[in-house]
Amino acid sequence: xxxxxxxxxDMQFAIAEFAGLDGITALPGCSEVNADLVEAVLTExxxxxxxxxxxxxxxxxxxxxxxxxxxxxxxxxxxEAYAQFAEAGWNSLGGSVDHGGQGLPHSIALPLQEMWxxxxxxxxxCPMLTTGVQEALVHHGSADLVKTYMPKxxxxxxxxxxxxxxxxxxxxxxxxxxxxxxxxxxxxxQGTKIFITWGEHDMTGNIVHLVLARLPxxxxxxxGISMFVVPKFMLNADGSPGARNDIRCxxxxxxxxxxxxxxxxxxxxxKGGATGYLVGEANRGLEYMFTMMNxxxxxxxxxxxxxxxxxxxxxxxxxxxxxxxxxxxxxxxxRVTIIHHPDVRRMLLTMRAQTEAMRALGYYxxxxxxxxxxxxxxxxRAGHQSRLDLLTPVVKGWCTELAVEIASLGVQVHGxxxxxxxxxxxxxxxxxxxxxxxxGTTGIQANDLIGRKVxxxxxxxALALIAEMRALDAPLLAAGETFTAMRASFTQAVDGLExxxxxxxxxxxxxxxxxxxxxxxxxxxxxxxxxxxxxARAALIARERLNETDADRAFLxxxxxxxxxxxxxxxxxxxALAQTVTRGAASTLALDVAAF
Amino acid sequence: xxxxxxxxxVIDPYVKVRVKSDGSGVETxxxxxxxxxxxxxxxxxxxxxxxxxxxxxxxxxSIGAPQCQETLRTAMAMGADRGILVETGTTDMQPLAVAxxxxxxxxxxxxxxxxxxxxxxxxxxxxxxxMVSALLGxxxxxxxxxxxxxxxxxxxxxxxxxxxxxxxxxLPAVITTDLRLNEPRYVTxxxxxxxxxxxxxxxxxxxxxxxxxxxxxxxxxxxxxxRSAGVKVADVKELVAKLRNEARVI
Numbered sequence: 001x002x003x004x005x006x007x008x009x010d011m012q013f014a015i016a017e018f019a020g021l022d023g024i025t026a027l028p029g030c031s032e033v034n035a036d037l038v039e040a041v042l043t044e045x046x047x048x049x050x051x052x053x054x055x056x057x058x059x060x061x062x063x064x065x066x067x068x069x070x071x072x073x074x075x076x077x078x079x080e081a082y083a084q085f086a087e088a089g090w091n092s093l094g095g096s097v098d099h100g101g102q103g104l105p106h107s108i109a110l111p112l113q114e115m116w117x118x119x120x121x122x123x124x125x126c127p128m129l130t131t132g133v134q135e136a137l138v139h140h141g142s143a144d145l146v147k148t149y150m151p152k153x154x155x156x157x158x159x160x161x162x163x164x165x166x167x168x169x170x171x172x173x174x175x176x177x178x179x180x181x182x183x184x185x186x187x188x189x190q191g192t193k194i195f196i197t198w199g200e201h202d203m204t205g206n207i208v209h210l211v212l213a214r215l216p217x218x219x220x221x222x223x224g225i226s227m228f229v230v231p232k233f234m235l236n237a238d239g240s241p242g243a244r245n246d247i248r249c250x251x252x253x254x255x256x257x258x259x260x261x262x263x264x265x266x267x268x269x270x271k272g273g274a275t276g277y278l279v280g281e282a283n284r285g286l287e288y289m290f291t292m293m294n295x296x297x298x299x300x301x302x303x304x305x306x307x308x309x310x311x312x313x314x315x316x317x318x319x320x321x322x323x324x325x326x327x328x329x330x331x332x333x334x335r336v337t338i339i340h341h342p343d344v345r346r347m348l349l350t351m352r353a354q355t356e357a358m359r360a361l362g363y364y365x366x367x368x369x370x371x372x373x374x375x376x377x378x379x380x381r382a383g384h385q386s387r388l389d390l391l392t393p394v395v396k397g398w399c400t401e402l403a404v405e406i407a408s409l410g411v412q413v414h415g416x417x418x419x420x421x422x423x424x425x426x427x428x429x430x431x432x433x434x435x436x437x438x439x440g441t442t443g444i445q446a447n448d449l450i451g452r453k454v455x456x457x458x459x460x461x462a463l464a465l466i467a468e469m470r471a472l473d474a475p476l477l478a479a480g481e482t483f484t485a486m487r488a489s490f491t492q493a494v495d496g497l498e499x500x501x502x503x504x505x506x507x508x509x510x511x512x513x514x515x516x517x518x519x520x521x522x523x524x525x526x527x528x529x530x531x532x533x534x535x536a537r538a539a540l541i542a543r544e545r546l547n548e549t550d551a552d553r554a555f556l557x558x559x560x561x562x563x564x565x566x567x568x569x570x571x572x573x574x575x576a577l578a579q580t581v582t583r584g585a586a587s588t589l590a591l592d593v594a595a596f
Numbered sequence: 597x598x599x600x601x602x603x604x605x606v607i608d609p610y611v612k613v614r615v616k617s618d619g620s621g622v623e624t625x626x627x628x629x630x631x632x633x634x635x636x637x638x639x640x641x642x643x644x645x646x647x648x649x650x651x652x653x654x655x656x657x658s659i660g661a662p663q664c665q666e667t668l669r670t671a672m673a674m675g676a677d678r679g680i681l682v683e684t685g686t687t688d689m690q691p692l693a694v695a696x697x698x699x700x701x702x703x704x705x706x707x708x709x710x711x712x713x714x715x716x717x718x719x720x721x722x723x724x725x726x727m728v729s730a731l732l733g734x735x736x737x738x739x740x741x742x743x744x745x746x747x748x749x750x751x752x753x754x755x756x757x758x759x760x761x762x763x764x765x766x767l768p769a770v771i772t773t774d775l776r777l778n779e780p781r782y783v784t785x786x787x788x789x790x791x792x793x794x795x796x797x798x799x800x801x802x803x804x805x806x807x808x809x810x811x812x813x814x815x816x817x818x819x820x821x822x823r824s825a826g827v828k829v830a831d832v833k834e835l836v837a838k839l840r841n842e843a844r845v846i
Contacts, residue, residue, distance in 0.1 A: 044783040089785035552626035
């Protein structure tokens, strides 16, 4: 069984180069954020992830969260680990300074989320959702709600949940039926919510649910949904948890993965109605939910990076210790560890190169988010916001789809042992599997990408990014012969992305069905090429740094190797994906529904 | 009571140490570094004593390259109040030179107690604490697994061959920590942020009047020999013969 080791060097590299640390330091409120701080925070967080969260990953998966008569118990050790997590202040990292948080930027928060998820994804879903609730409250909640709940959510004394889904309302939230009836200064909430992550547990003294529900006079559809705060325990006059609110956890789900995290069915108002408080204005709940959903989507993308990294570390350790067969071409002599076999190396490099590319894109998005939120200049903020909007579905969809493939490769490296649960590789595959589904499936992400992000603005933001990618051609050419193959592959990939983008711009209005039929291939193409762009940049940076006297040769040469592998071995997939986008729509729709 | 704690920057215990190709030492360039685990225990002890109201100020001292600042920041994030770095030109710092520098700082700072790791996991010399005590003429308690301060004395438990030794020593004294003294805490995020603002003073050996020229010369550093495969013996007689004639252990 391997131990999680936070990949500090690659994380610091990606923060510095792709989140763009110098630019982050220059943002208002970020003057303390520099390389020293990043190193200190990452190092200490890495110790915590390794020493406290990682050891509970396997046991949490085996034992799972337990339900008994409405009471949910977290797996052994989780409660203590959560207390330690909150006490160490990790929960308050991104929280605003006004409410006791450290106010650190996403360029640090997202890499830390990667660490927590690598170490123990089931555990860290709980703090992740708490962050989401904070965000909704801080942006849309009344001063009273903020004062009552924010400090406890920032410190982690209480946790938060998101209640969107109902049995008949999954991806389509217009079908939400939960009712909210006004009663004095509050509302009575009645209905059933499902798939509520960490919706009930024994780790903290209270749980703050954010619930989507309809007012009696609400219009039909998505424009009639409001958002409410519904605490598990009502608050006494002094703010401490008092009587139990009318919420019951009816059951928890039996799932493929993330067993340590209870996925709850919550019944609101069995005894007449749970007490809830309106967040912001009536009928604007879905809009509010989306402001934080976009951050949550980046977070789930990071879960993909995290699981991929963990699966790689696990497979690597096995490949370095498992002795099997002789080196190819040798008929006698010692048997070798399987990492000597070229195909095992291909699998490991595929895992590593893709993970590095995903990390690069994820941190790039985090840096863009910081600029969109904090930049002093409004025009700059708007520019970064549109690029972030474009990249969010790509980070979410592409990183999670690849994570499933990478975790699957991790099982493959182990051979037969990978199929055996005790080996531990299977858990990463099972845990990864949810990431392409929740917070909007890959299909939903792709529709968002081709519709709201590319189609609606005639590809303006996408084409501007593509133009920026093309600017890398000159330095790649100047880098000389060793970069020739990489440059050729890169040029073809960017050509493909441009052609596919123009095809979508042309067809999105007239043939929306055709565009939707190739939306996911387009999303994968976008991710593959954007990842390739950042990997090519990384290659050029590594090449230049190797000339410095105190260069970290092992790291930089490793970076040159993974970037080259990505560009020459993986990026050519872009060509095929581009063809699928521009030629593949008709065949997808050729077989009539009735003919299936 | 003021406490002085020394902290050494060493190769991270989880990193596989590699010998330099020219045999002159081990590779430290671009290798992940960390605080020596025994020094972490020393800081933790001081912080616990401060939390218990026994200690009023904790001064952390490190000696070596400018990067030792990071180690001092970690000590301050754990709870030390300020840091002193003695920046040396050479990386070949040997125990006696270190002990003399520590003594010079003790003369300046006048702590009532000095807590040091019993040894550093890089050179494993296990000498500096004892040398500091001898240079000062102060009592020492090496390999300590429990400390209780009672006014002008401290009751200590030492881990010795074959058991535990309980002693009472007069203060001021030098104590070196063993593994079981405590389990160091995880650093908290707010304390990392606070540590950035705590004072850190940098000194040079010359200003302290200490000559740090190495007195020992390293001839060669090499990896331990690889363990070779075992052999099967036919019977007890052959085993005894091998133990007697080849291994020479009986």
